[in-house]
Amino acid sequence: MKQKDARARGNATVAGGVYAFAAYLLWGMFPLYFLTLLPSTPWEVVSWRVLLSVVFCVVALTVMRAWSALWRIMRQPRLLGWTAAAGILIFVNWTVYLIATLTGHVIEASLGYFINPIVTVLLGVLVLRERLRPAQWVAIAIAVVAVVVIVLGYGQMPWIALGLAFSFGLYGLAKNRVGPSVDALSGLTLETAWLTPVAAGMLIWVSVTGGITFGTEGVTHTVMMALTGVVTAVPLLLFAAATRRAPLSLIGLLQFLTPILQFLTGAFLLHEQMSVERWIGFGLVWLALIVLTVDSLTGVRRRGVSDVTEIA
16 A cells, blocks of 8 residues: 555656646747747737736636636635735736847846745745745855846846846745645636736737737737737646646756756857856856755755654
8 A cells, every 4th residue: 555655656746747847848948939929019928928818717717617716716805815916926027028038138037037046035034034044045145146246247237137036936925825725727817817907908008109910920920929828828737737746846956947948048049148247147146056956955855854753
């Protein structure tokens, strides 16, 4: 019996790892996808992304017969409030990311997602009053030095990177507040539903100021724009499936796949500039992440040994 349970847990971990890898791989390829949407502006793309995600979610809820879970959440004001907060934060994140991608700042966007784990740890201290281990403080200090180096070399604050890191970090905090009470599909449905009036208003503004490109730039552009809802939802659902099966230590290690792919895209496919100061700054960020990862894995191993001792 124990052997069967162990085999089932092992299979679940492998499946969770595959789901997480697929999600991070898709997110890592986002720059190449969104660049096909030029000459559309970031404002138009994010608007269609919201509206078409709502359409996808409605279809998915109907196919999966999952409307009851959504109605249950809608009867709880606290959960609704947190989904609204999460919607605002993910809207900021999507907008900043699209501005970065469509204006030639893919490398800086990747920096934001490299910094994000460190920002998450920092938010744990500032908001959740968590206590940090010495290695975590070292990682934060190295990351601060990295930002200073990049600022001195770049001549300005890396606003895109910091905006992405903090918006996604706060989004994760909002999702943490609702926990397992809100499933991935219901959460995405509510988050994008809250944003529907904003997205519709933004499309009206785009049509007045520059004109909507959806349907005017050829078949390929139209199809790629129409698929933004699916492209948005699928990695989120894969990620949700991963978190229910794989340990967080595995998911935490795989998360670096996304910014690595984005960095490689910006540096070697799009040939964005990498000055010496930028290389030093990125190197310091990577060093901070190594410190953070080693500390995290050590903590997991110690807890595992402790658990085995207690069971014995």
